[in-house]
Amino acid sequence: MNQVEVFKALGNKNRLQILTWLKDPEQHFIDYTPACKDVDVGVCVGHIHKKSGLTQSTISEYLAVLHRVGLVSATRIGQWTYYKRNEETISALGNLIDTI
Amino acid sequence: MNQVEVFKALGNKNRLQILTWLKDPEQHFIDYTPACKDVDVGVCVGHIHKKSGLTQSTISEYLAVLHRVGLVSATRIGQWTYYKRNEETISALGNLIDTI
DNA sequence: AATATATATCGATAATTCCCGATATACCTA
DNA sequence: TAGGTATATCGGGAATTATCGATATATATT
Numbered sequence: 001m002n003q004v005e006v007f008k009a010l011g012n013k014n015r016l017q018i019l020t021w022l023k024d025p026e027q028h029f030i031d032y033t034p035a036c037k038d039v040d041v042g043v044c045v046g047h048i049h050k051k052s053g054l055t056q057s058t059i060s061e062y063l064a065v066l067h068r069v070g071l072v073s074a075t076r077i078g079q080w081t082y083y084k085r086n087e088e089t090i091s092a093l094g095n096l097i098d099t100i
Numbered sequence: 101m102n103q104v105e106v107f108k109a110l111g112n113k114n115r116l117q118i119l120t121w122l123k124d125p126e127q128h129f130i131d132y133t134p135a136c137k138d139v140d141v142g143v144c145v146g147h148i149h150k151k152s153g154l155t156q157s158t159i160s161e162y163l164a165v166l167h168r169v170g171l172v173s174a175t176r177i178g179q180w181t182y183y184k185r186n187e188e189t190i191s192a193l194g195n196l197i198d199t200i
Numbered sequence: 201a202a203t204a205t206a207t208a209t210c211g212a213t214a215a216t217t218c219c220c221g222a223t224a225t226a227c228c229t230a
Numbered sequence: 231t232a233g234g235t236a237t238a239t240c241g242g243g244a245a246t247t248a249t250c251g252a253t254a255t256a257t258a259t260t
Contacts, residue, residue, distance in 0.1 A: 004113050011108035019200055058249050060208055079206045079257045094197035100119055145237060158219050160238055179227045179236045
C-alpha cells in the first residue's frame with residue numbers, strides 16, 4: 001500500500017463521501033439491489049454518479065483512483081462495473097496510522 | 101478535526117517523513133537535545149530544516165500545515181519554535197479511519 | 201450488423217499544491 | 231539601539247489535481 005497515494009485519495013471530500021456511501025448501499029442508494037445473490041460486488045458507477053451530482057467521467061475517474069490505491073474493489077459484470085469497499089485495506093490503513 | 105484537511109496534510113511524502121522523524125528525535129536528529137528538562141516540546145524548525153534538504157520556508161510552511169490540522173503541537177521558546185507530534189490527534193485519526 | 205446503454209478515457213481549463221528565493225517579524229545579546 | 235539568529239510570511243513559477251464535455255470502448259439486444 002502506498003501511504004502517500006492513499007492519503008491523497010482520501011484528501012478529497014467527494015471521494016471520502018463515496019466511500020461512506022458504499023458502507024451501506026441500501027441506505028444511500030434509492031434503487032439499489034444487489035447485482036449478485038451470492039457475492040456482494042457493491043454498487044455500479046451509474047448509481048454513484050446519479051447520487052453525486054458530479055459528471056459521469058469525474059465519478060469514473062474517482063472510482064478508478066480509489067481502486068488504484070486499493071480502497072475499493074471493482075467487478076465488471078456485463079456492461080456494469082460494481083465498486084465495493086475493500087475493508088481489508090481500510091482497516092490496514094487504520095493500523096498503519098499507528099506506524100506513522 | 102477536519103478529515104479531508106488531515107488527509108491532505110498526510111498526502112505529502114515530506115510531511116509524512118517529518119512526522120515519523122518526530123517519533124524519535126534522538127534517533128533522527130544528530131545534535132538533538134531536549135529544550136526543556138520537564139516538558140517535552142519536540143524539535144525546533146532549524147533541525148528539521150537541516151535534515152530535510154528542503155528550504156527553511158518550505159519546512160516552516162509544512163510544519164504550519166501539520167499544526168493547523170492538529171497533527172503536531174507548536175511551542176515557542178525564545179526565538180525557537182518547537183514542534184512535537186500530537187499523539188492524541190494521530191490516534192484519533194486511527195479510530196476515525198474505522199468510521200470512514 | 202445496427203443500435204442502445206454503461207463505463208472508461210481523452211483533452212482542456214481552472215484551481216490547488218509544491219517548493220523556491222526574498223523579505224518581514226520576533227527575539228536575543230551586547 | 232544595533233546587529234545577529236530563528237522562524238514566519240509573501241510572491242511566484244512549475245507541477246499536480248479537480249472537474250468538465252466529448253469521445254471511445256465494451257457489452258447487450260434486436
